[in-house]
Amino acid sequence: MDLGGTDVPEKSSAKQPTLSELRAKAQPPEVRSRKNAEHWSAQLYLRHISIYFTMLLVRTRISANGVTGLMILAGWCIAFSLLIPGVWGAVLAVFFSQVQMYIDCCDGEVARWRGTSGAKGVFLDKVGHYTTEGLVAVALGIRAVGEWNNLIDDPAGAYPLLLAGTVLAGLVLLNKALNDMVHVSRAFNGLDKLADSKEATALNPGVVATLKRIARFVPFHRIFHSVEMSLMALASSIVTAIAVSAGAEPLFGERWLVLIMAPLCLLSVIGHFMSIMASRRLS
Template identity: 40%
Template sequence: MPKPSVAELRPVVHPGGIKDRKNGEHWAGRLYMREVSLRCTRVLVDSRPSPNQYTGLMIAAGLAAGAVLPAPGLTGAVLGALLIQLYLLLDCVDGELARWRQQTSTVGVYLDRVGHYLCEAALLVGFGVRAADVFHQDGSATRWQWAFLGTLAALGAILIKAETDLVDVARIRRGLPAAQEAANVPRSSGMALARRVAAALRFHRLVGGVEASLLILAAAVADHFHGDLLFTRTAVVVLAAVAVLQTLLHLVSILASSRLK
């Protein structure tokens, strides 16, 4: 059987303006990855692995990105950024294959969410270990504060996602439907303004996988020319601070909105 054309695939695997979803689609997906993934999906449409197995490969790529970061020099940062791009590609491909093959499932959604939790946390933990410079330790316990800060950033990234997901958990346990987009608007005008300012600055995205990998790569390049880990360690502090602050602000935003009503 001949492979479907891109024109045949697009309306099935990208239904209902999937690239235009406000909160469901990453900017990199809208900018370039959905077009790349569409062509990869066309090649893989008859491949043996199931969509959930591609999700497993996505998780493996994301975990590997965190694992390679401690490698010294530019090597770890470059490999980490490339693996995160592969992670993002597979994150698109698994859903596209599921829609084309009509194999969408609750298990697939669950694995996808777990994958995002694990992989973004692994990247930030790996970044903290990179900042600790474990390959040049002299045996003294003097630099592990950087690994702690990376782990703190990872915990914040997980909690931010959990705060969002637990809204629907709380509603379902009360017998309510999932929250609608309109419920995200805070009831207070002051909170609504603060939310718009935060959304415009987009600082919260720094702890996301793609953004963090690019920041890590930029810091590694700067360190390469500077000759030490100043920029990497500064970035770890920034990401930890952003994660903690965003965890608190996101919780307040949810409580101030109508999502739990």
Template identity: 45%
Template sequence: MAKVQLEELRSVIHPTGKLDSRAEHWAGRLYMRSLSLRVTRHLVDTRISPNQITVIMVFAGMLSGVALILPGLGGAVLSVLFMQLYLLLDCVDGEVARWRRQFSPLGVYLDRLGAYLADAAVMVGMGIRAAQLGLNLYLVAGLAAAIGVLLLKSSSDLVHVARSDSGMEKATDA
């Protein structure tokens, strides 16, 4: 089976306005979407589901935080690599879903859960890493930052819940 052409794929998975959305991560705009396009091209004809990609994304994000606990430069580099994998898969899961038209509440839930867990894990990992250097106050700061991330993300998501529960349309960037 011939691979789908990049321009045809791009027209579906990167619809007009996608890259300009406030929801788009800066790394997506800068470089990740051009890389994810090529990875997605290889995955759209496989049996791997968007939700399976998202589950792998969640683990990569959490491992980014765990890697920070490893001492030395190796732990920091490993953390950055896992975060890049997380960001790549965060693009790819939605792109595969858009191409196949496979959308579900579970997919949205897993994607948001991944963002919560990855960001919190990195904050905790940074706090533990700083504490290993003798900066004990930073452990508390890392834990507080993780709680702050979770509160900020959940308060943003609660806007959508409140609108939905009130029968209103989904909020948009406009």
């Protein structure tokens, strides 16, 4: 995610930047090399394309905060898309997840070009990602229930799915909050801002470090971002289409998805907590 935005008046430049000028200021090496703030897709393809959207945005009057507002709306559309049954709802969710990520790159790029980065932009960015990923998790539970009549006709089967989606949402938000708790704890104790680098988050030698190295071979802790969850929703819809044709019950894939993701997210939260406590992040 790109922590852009503004809490100072816009410094609109009369100069129209060239692509190379914009890239040099909006995508400096220290941004492209961030360990945690950049989603894996940013290096793979997002940053290569987002700069062209940013080129258009800096020619308009929209503020960096306004761009972040569009990112928030795109994120909410991911969750609402998942309420549409079948494969096409999941396809729409994947589409909006990509739109959100492109806009998420653009708001910081706009802020850096105009020199208007600030705390309000960071706050709005956090609001966008927290609300999006919480809503997407809840939507997965609702999607697994199917028609609302199922709540009345089969409450014993429907309520556990809603509960799994709600628990998943809570765990996803807690997992995200753990990173912010580190920064808050450091600030309250007068420590410097934690660098976004491998060295700053390295684990002390021991059991936790060994377990983390093993976990890299099964990186399920990376599936709780809006992009990955929308892709998982699409995969589950395809599984359902195949399974139903073979005689399985409707929503087979969607139901197993949410029931599997909730305990996996619990494991991720536990592992994340242990990693923080076993690292140098709080010292």
